Amino acid sequence: MKRIPFRIPSPRLVSLRRGGYLAVVTAAAIAIVLFLNLIVGQLPTHLKELDLSDNQLYEISDTSRDFLAGLEQDVEVVVLAEEDATDPRILKFLDRYAALSSHLTVTEVDPVAHPTQAAAYEANADSLVVVCAETGRQEVIPYSDIITYSYSMFSSTEDSFDAEGQLTSAIRSVTGGSEKYLYTLSGHGESELSAPISQAMEKAGFTMATVTPLLTGAIPEDCDLLLVNGPTADLSQEEYTLLEDYLSGGGQMVFLCSDSEENFPNWSALLESYGLTLVDGYIADEERYYPQFGSLFAIAGAISTGTEVTQGMSEQDLTLLTNSRGFTQQEDTDAVITPVLTTSSHASAVTLDGQEVPGTYLLAAVSERAGTDGATGRLTVLGSNSLIDGDILSSYPNLVNETLFLNLLTAGFEDGSNLSIPAKSLAVTYNTIPNPGLWSALYLVVLPLVILVTGLIVWWKRRRQ
Template structure:
């Protein structure tokens, strides 16, 4: 019997079969070993984001915050894990894997209903807590996967519009780990604009509160005002208000002015800006060199921002519409220094009813008033005496944060620049306002296909088919 088995393996077919079986066994063993090793890799290494909108991609801003964690953070998820959206589960797993300080716990609200009341939360909600600061905050699933409710009235069904996993979780982590919170007061009584939902959400993500302030009625800027915002007033300030603003700047106050379309002349506001070397020119600004599709009043400014003002800006695609022009001159006070961060090209024009003047016009500028006369204004926020430095930020168009612009062109960096100019007023606040990622379907359509496009779409497939047919015919003849 043994001799018979030996003879069986002496023929060629038996040896080839044995070799094949051996190779299959080796490949299977290699696959098993590779899978065992891969299973031990951290989630952020072994997970590859293949989603259309890169919803699982985590920015450098979030990674920087997570790398600096010095206390234990717990994400307690009050939901049934099996029925939770796979995108939320996948993102939570990948996000938590970036730091050994983060622990994710799941609590089934059906099995433990008392936990909801005990922790003052609702089902499908994440409770983020810091062991060191004892601070907590919540993130709802509906804030992560945002639904466009308006579509219900137009299409009869609600559609998912955005995925905001990173923005919500990073904001929550920043809130519970931070021991400071800043406050913006925005003025009223002069026909000012109002913040869009997008702006309000971004400010909230950076742990910045907002409250309105009528200077005529109060005649005082509150002590807890970290930034006074004047948003596109259509009416002029009073002389008393200008006096309040100057005193506020003298004492290290921070003011942000966005110019809009005024109903009448604004001599008091202009006098306030002129004191800090900022003068508004007449008319609207056009730019024949840096415009959007030949619309000269739709300007892509040259960004000269540095330091924290330029943080996170990758494409420099900021769009301003119907902007007013500014000219920077010598301030009335020697302790004031000015720094431009947006301007037109040399092909800019200030166009009014009676005239048009070519030149380079400023569209965004920062003026700093230092008590000690320091002149190191460079857009940075890490100077030791920033709390004592008055800071005036001026943007020449409200389209920087107008939702008609920012919400309709998601590739623009308007809101990124805006948040940088806000957080640059503080030495202990980072811009952690991460925008949500769109879930809208992207269609690859070809408009006005040229010769190359037609060749790629039709020519190459035809050539492949012809070549295949020729090869088939040759083999058939052989």
């Protein structure tokens, strides 16, 4: 048998083979990395970036997600601005927002490079133009409505980022969302609505105006909702009849009590006709008050969950009412009353002369009663207009006051969803402890000493071994 000689490769040949193999593997790895980078680079922003911003600027609420999921008309959002002139935060949010519906498209138009195309939108530069070709409607959102500023004598500071709220409201409007006319009653010392509430109501789809029944002699026929914000004077008998007829004909009214203990017989009579009796005095609640205010009259009304108004809310959500009036429900009424906010069983109605009447009181309720021609009137009553006080809303953004109020406004309509999305704060978040007190001593003295002593003990034990 002939033997085949076995030759051992030379070290140099082995080295060359290994070097060639490593070179091929390295080249392949580099090619794969470059290829993956090219692919990832083409992905939209919402797929390749996480939202690590303060207050989650780019997170989209369930309200908008549900609304966009049901969107049926095609909507185009036109970024009308010069190239690179749009704040990157707006573009990043747009990318995430448009990805939620196949009916949404985003187009960029440079008014300098394409003046004719930009002129067709009849809008100023630095704005978003929301267009629905099917309905022929258009809404313009200036950048100044998306990123708002507060100004001082020497500087300006960013306040809020309202891309989601403005876009959802504009899309609802251009796709044919029903327009609702809200009239605020005047002539009885009513309070003006705060700017945050007015803006939120506009985003919810309300067109607002004012009516003075003594001058007009009637409630406008197109009034879908009548808002009475903290009257400090009573109704005349003629006005009482007008409001009673308006409600009996299927009208809707929201009534907020003022910070006054004065009795107004005609207002009280209107509430009683819908099964609600206004009690004397302000409501104090020993179980549900805010100690930091130093008053039993600054209370957190307990939310009655499971109703159309409080859908999505929980018993842990917080409200704040100050100097609120309370209501009791009449037993012999033909109205259907739905509690919205209530006190605990440890509450009392306290008058100015110090009399206390303990009990459990309604702080907000919805009363519906059949009127003429089978129409159902809807009267919503709140014990205090502090629920929508601008200072409270801005100072305590964790409260659900605004959301609850807008739910109360929109719940009586067929498309009763509240699409008013609050703006997100752009205030700088500092990584510090406010009013540190003893905490500063803990971090600056106690912890360093503990670490030093522990190190000395470990060192001593090791040295003795």
